[in-house]
Ligand code: HEM
Ligand SMILES: *[C@@H]1O[C@H](CO)[C@@H](O)[C@H](O)[C@H]1NC(C)=O
């Protein structure tokens with residue numbers, strides 16, 4: 001019947017739209033690889049453990065890599081892509097994110113181990129491997145462990161220009177930080193918890209020299225600490241020098257970050273402002289006082305960070321090499 005076929009066509013196209021968009025919007029799940037690659041978590045964990053034995057830098061480098069990946073075009077390993085053939089990739093953005101090589105290396109090594117298992121070969125995304133490795137480095141430095149949601153697909157683009165305006169800057173105030181994190185559905189509490197990632201890792205002197213060589217010195221900075229920073233970082237910035245961001249327990253993932261803020265020992269303006277600004281101070285005090293409260297908030301915030309603009313279902317692909325498009 002003539003009247004029926006356009007109706008059927010309509011139904012069919014409606015289903016096509018709905019069915020496809022429902023796979024595209026597929027949720028991440030903790031057991032995504034249960035049948036596809038059941039041992040993926042232990043494979044990644046072993047690589048991460050071995051890599052940490054070689055260098056501690058693995059820990060901050062991997063953690064920061066995940067954050068930068070998620071904030072630019074979602075958690076899709078686009079940050080891993082190397083510039084090639086005239087395309088300047090995210091990792092080479094002029095903002096100079098100075099992402100340490102050991103984060104990239106961790107993911108590439110873990111991917112190689114995963115792909116050695118026939119069943120797993122080319123089935124696990126670089127984005128998921130980065131998410132797992134990040135959980136592992138946090139746990140292996142004394143931080144909270146948490147179940148990682150999986151099923152991300154790898155992105156098909158990576159451009160330096162897409163980075164502009166997406167990442168927070170060390171000079172940002174609370175409004176700017178809140179706006180940036182809120183644009184990824186992360187609350188002020190999430191933002192405060194995540195900022196404590198600065199409990200591990202290093203910063204180059206140029207990122208905070210404005211605070212210690214201004215006249216007067218940044219009044220929110222502890223005077224004793226300012227003097228120590230001046231001793232470590234000459235006025236004429238030496239780009240080779242990087243210092244511990246948490247001077248008290250630099251290699252431990254703990255809540256010392258918040259205790260430092262209470263003493264005026266936040267390294268960046270964006271760190272110290274969390275205590276200086278009355279709107280966020282109470283949360284800082286809570287996390288400084290209770291490691292458990294901080295760990296719970298951090299794990300929850302990492303899970304939310306891991307959902308930012310993810311590609312799932314038939315979006316993106318599974319990259320064969322993490323640093324190059326297929
Ligand atoms: C809230 C706003 C944030 C700002 C303004 C910021 C800024 C910075 C800056 C300027 C550095 C030093 C880079 C260098 O000199 O090499 C740094 C390092 C680092 N950031 Fe952040 N960050 C922020 C949030 C985060 C978040 C949410 C995470 C992770 C969840 C993170 C993880 C790290 C790590 C681990 C390092 C040390 C990297 C290393 O040692 O290789 N940051 N950050
Ligand atoms: C980028 O970082 C490298 C290494 O930290 C440094 O040598 C270089 O001068 C930086 N470039 C810019 C434009 O800041």
Ligand SMILES: *[C@@H]1O[C@H](CO)[C@@H](O)[C@H](O)[C@H]1NC(C)=O
Pocket residue numbers: 222223224225262263264
């Ligand atoms: C500055 O830091 C020291 C520890 O380095 C601490 O004893 C002191 O109370 C801090 N000063 C302020 C004003 O918080």
